[in-house]
Amino acid sequence: MNNTIINKKRPVVALTGATGYIGNNLLEKLTKYADVIALSRNGDHKEDSEHVTWRSCDLYSMADAEKGLEGADIAVYLVHSMLPSAKLTQGSFEDMDVILSDNFAQAAKKQGVKQIVYLSGIIPKAKRLSRHLRSRLEVEKILGAYGVPVTTIRAALIVGPKGSSFPILAKLVKRLPIMALPKWTRIKTHPIALPDVLNALNTSIDNQNLKGKAIDVGGPEVMTYKEMMLQTAEAMGKNPRLFDVPFITVKLSRLWVSLTTQSPKEMVYPLIESLVHPMTASPERMEKEVSEGTMTFKEAAEWSLKEEAEQSGSSKKKRKTPQVQKDVRSVQRICLPEGKDATWAAKHYVEWLAEKFAPMIQTESDQKNNYKIKTALTGQPLLKMGYSTERSTANRTLYYLTGGVFFDASKNERGRLEFRQIPDSQECIVAIHDYMPSLPWFVYKYTQAKAHIFVMYLFRKHLQSMIKSTENKSRIVRGNVEITT
Incomplete structure (x- = not known):
């Protein structure tokens, strides 16, 4: 046997958003070959395991970010600040994201992190980007501003049982037997299944070929939102009536979507504003080993709906709402x-x-x-x-x-x-x-x-x-x- 292979040190990966729906799934993959520092605002309440050490970390604090990344070789950034982080939050999510990413990038530099892996959105070629996409690009630049190589995985709509975009789409299909579809539902996008995104993130970690690159990823199909709604309806066994209309504006759409799905407007509004852009992977920004997802949208939708149903059925106890301090x-x-x-x-x-x-x-x-x-x-x-x-x-x-x-x-x-x-x-x-x-x-x-x-x-x-x-x-x-x- 090769002693070099036997004694090879497991890399230490710091994972932000470890309790989130992408972070929690990625955690399972990482522990197969790495020791993970799992970062969460309430990490001290979690139990450590053989290859997972939990740390409480508020990334709005530079000191917390430095402590959180101590000892890490690689850091995975899965943070987004669309929802309020205090009892009273004054300011835009774009400015909040600046603070979070700047603290993270400076802490990574100070602690000798060798690579940052960042999950972002596909950035279309447009004269004026939406607030959400403009912020995602700004975060990417800030993460790389202090000299640590950044690998950015850029994805459009991620099809998974939780998160934001697909669950919102699924709620629309489930709750509305008749839908008037505005112009943005006929714009092309490049959906990708959660397992394919996890594979892209996992493959990027400590991958010398991908350091310093911004990489577009997508599934096997380019589709319109209307086509995704129809396929989601088929997966649900529904047959809604859809008809195109030219007069519903983006502002009216975001209000309608927020009210229909009962989703927070802080999350819905920026997402809907981004749908005016074609969100398709660019061939020149694709890397063969990570960019090409294999699961079709229909397969991903069926899997997501099944997972969502199983998770809802298994959680019998109602979750207690955490007490919010008046900050x-x-x-x-x-x-x-x-x-x-x-x-x-x-x-x-x-x-x-x-x-x-x-x-x-x-x-x-x-x-x-x-x-x-x-x-x-x-x-x-x-x-x-x-x-x-x-x-x-x-x-x-x-x-x-x-x-x-x-x-x-x-x-x-x-x-x-x-x-x-x-x-x-x-x-x-x-x-x-x-x-x-x-x-x-x-x-x-x-x-x-x-x-x-x-x-x-x-x-x-x-x-x-x-x-x-x-x-x-x-x-x-x-x-x-x-x-x-």
Whole structure:
């Protein structure tokens, strides 16, 4: 026997979304040849097994991401932030995804991860992508921004018993005997069965030939959504009446789909908006060993419906809804003037607050860059912000919320404010995480929370004016140079 083969070390794979429907299925495949660090927000409540170590990990925290990826050789990124992550979530899923992917990518770099495998969507050739696809592409770029090779598996509609797209389609077919089909149902897409996606992800791990590549995958058929509805109906033994109509807009469609399927609009709206694009695998982005799925749509639909029925039948006990803490996550995106970074943005924000809202609001700082935001009426601090020297860089400035009238010390453990520059851009994310307000929840939601959004709107406008003023001065200077020449 070959001792080299016998003693070959099992790779350590960190798997995000390990409790999700794709992650949980991939976990079973990975344990056959790898030791898995299974990451979940409640991972500490799971039992470890021979080849699986569970870790609690909140990827909105850079520190958590670093601890989660410690000891990993390869990291699999299956995260998407379409659904709210706090009791009050202010901001778009695109901006949330920036934070999650940036934390993950920086942590992967710090921990010496050799490869990131990322499941994304097929990116069509279009002048303007939908919000969902634009975000998927932005995440792909961020994951690769710190030098760790990224293998991206790009899939269109994944046919499986859970998840989002196929279950929504199946609910429409099940609940509507008559359907008026808008234009997007006649656009081509490239469905792929969950087992084929799992095979693509699994084959990509530690595969030197696929590192640094974005790969399209698809099943054996290219179809329209109408054709998929008809085949799903056949798998259910139904015969719905479908007729095409030209007048239903995407906005009306997403509302109709959300109401009919009882699915959250935060998930349905971005998905439906993406259906205006043809989502078919591009031949130049296909790799033979992973791109070509073998299961037909009809086979995948029948398998998915059967699996869904069995899983529903086996879960006799009603799942308890987890208790949600009354926390706040508020995330906004701003544009920075040329040459400015997150450190400048954080300092300028506090200075602008005092100037914009004088004399009502005053700010105070010390030599360690700690800040107090005070009201002139009482002189009492509304918020105290402690600068984190350890966690801050030029492109990310972090403050922990430590006191003030709006701060409840008995509730807040990880409340923080950060300014984070998006890699290779002049855009910056301003985010409040894990903040527990001192005001009664109802009062906070309709006063302080609304005020914060308004203040961030004014700050964004202020920065836009600065950028425009700089551009105008630059044009004048260039004009004078041309005249002089």
